[in-house]
Amino acid sequence: MATQIFINLPVTDLQKSIHFYESIGFSNNPQFTDETAACMVLSEHIYVMLLTHEKLRQFTPKTIANAKNSTEVLNALTRDSREEVDRLMVTAVRNGGNEFRPTQDYGFMYGRAFEDLDGHIWELIYMDMSQFPQQ
16 A cells, blocks of 8 residues: 555634635545544545644644744655646646745746645645756
8 A cells, every 4th residue: 555645734624624725735634524524635655634623633632833933844745847837837826825935936946835724734835856066
């Protein structure tokens, strides 16, 4: 069995967060979704669990960070082209996300980043290794 990753994110409004993630291309798995959590599927190996604060508190006694005020993690996703990076970025912002920082273009690597509705940061990266600087 291939390794899977489940990214667990606290959200303040579950329904709005489900809509946001659907708008940027994730699909909802209703088998693992209820009024306290939603399983959003990016690929057969990558899942984002959107958890209400009450639900997340069942898994950790630690204080839940406010991602709008502090950064605990940066989630990075590769895309197949610069255009796909740009398309996803525009879609995220159009649906309530915020552009997190200016575009980064290193020739071989192109990246943009957005915050979701709760301030969780997603970096979008395209890499063309044929353009990687040779030493």
